[in-house]
Amino acid sequence: MENLSGKVALVTGNSQGIGPYISRTLAREGVTIVGVARTEEGLNRTKEEIESEGGICHSISFDLMQIDRLSELVGQAQSLAGDIDILVNNAGIEIYNYYQNNGAEELSSILKINLHAPMELTRLLLPAMLDRGGYIVNLASLAGKKGMGYNSIYSASKAGMIMWTDGLRQELRGTKVGISVICPGYIDTAGMFAGSHVKAPLLLGTSSPQDVADAVLKAIQQGKAEIIVNKGPIKPLLAIGQITPRFGDTVVRWFGVPKLSRKRAEGNR
Ligand SMILES: NC(=O)c1ccc[n+]([C@@H]2O[C@H](COP(=O)([O-])OP(=O)(O)OC[C@H]3O[C@@H](n4cnc5c(N)ncnc54)[C@H](OP(=O)(O)O)[C@@H]3O)[C@@H](O)[C@H]2O)c1
Numbered sequence: 001m002e003n004l005s006g007k008v009a010l011v012t013g014n015s016q017g018i019g020p021y022i023s024r025t026l027a028r029e030g031v032t033i034v035g036v037a038r039t040e041e042g043l044n045r046t047k048e049e050i051e052s053e054g055g056i057c058h059s060i061s062f063d064l065m066q067i068d069r070l071s072e073l074v075g076q077a078q079s080l081a082g083d084i085d086i087l088v089n090n091a092g093i094e095i096y097n098y099y100q101n102n103g104a105e106e107l108s109s110i111l112k113i114n115l116h117a118p119m120e121l122t123r124l125l126l127p128a129m130l131d132r133g134g135y136i137v138n139l140a141s142l143a144g145k146k147g148m149g150y151n152s153i154y155s156a157s158k159a160g161m162i163m164w165t166d167g168l169r170q171e172l173r174g175t176k177v178g179i180s181v182i183c184p185g186y187i188d189t190a191g192m193f194a195g196s197h198v199k200a201p202l203l204l205g206t207s208s209p210q211d212v213a214d215a216v217l218k219a220i221q222q223g224k225a226e227i228i229v230n231k232g233p234i235k236p237l238l239a240i241g242q243i244t245p246r247f248g249d250t251v252v253r254w255f256g257v258p259k260l261s262r263k264r265a266e267g268n269r
Helices: 019-027 040-052 067-081 104-132 152-172 209-222 234-243 245-255 257-267
Strands: 008-012 032-037 057-061 086-089 134-139 177-184 226-229
Touching: 008 019, 008 067, 008 104, 019 032, 019 040, 019 086, 019 209, 032 040, 032 067, 040 057, 057 067, 067 104, 086 104, 104 134, 104 152, 104 177, 134 152, 134 209, 152 177, 152 226, 177 209, 209 226, 234 245, 245 257
Parallel strands: 008 032, 008 086, 032 057, 086 134, 134 177, 177 226
Antiparallel strands: none
């Protein structure tokens, strides 16, 4: 999708973190934003930021846990802004904990917000997109490329998102709809990692929320299958991990990822 001007994008997670960066970046290309999250204050802040730059942003306060009511959300978005051309499944949650210490509700909420809601929103929007054209961008994570101890439910949800996107991309070949998955590593200055106030392992480093937003724009404009947002040569290491998972474990241990994740589980952040 090369020219985005006049398109309408539904962006989930638009109240804080990376979502507002994505929305502002799309709005600068002339895209009308329909932002979704629960917190009205954050939604209003993003709307004001976009409007102060001359963009258009509508907001809907909605809890994505209500999977059965997502069709109402879609209806509301369409009545505010018209047909949805772009869906950005950005909202996500993570909970660092020893696996056995997670409650059943935590397990189900991570899977619902990170995987089920994006899949259902896509299912609802896809028929119209197949007629008119459209684009879907899914925000996954490097944690979906290599499992993450103390955050394995999140890893499972993001791995699911990556594989679902991969399958659907093949199914959509030759149609008017494109789909991409974005896999960020640790993101500084805004978002769930920045909010934890811990330092990223030196060897992995951090990227900025604007790097993620730029990747979303590039994915839509160039029809990219997958974009990894991380400094350094992570792709060869991920490939090695596929060939020999135990060596992959050793590499992430060298990087200090399990140690950092355990610290976050013990501090619950
Ligand atoms: N930050 C990172 O380092 C990083 C790295 C890799 C991948 N990612 C991925 O990037 C995406 C954005 O993450 P972020 O760092 O921006 O997270 P964040 O700062 O925690 O923001 C999450 C957003 O999702 C919304 N959300 C959460 N639960 C919701 C619910 N039940 N209903 C509706 N909206 C809900 C939040 O809004 P309300 O609370 O107002 O509802 C918020 O706008 C996620 O998918 C995350 O997994 C982030």
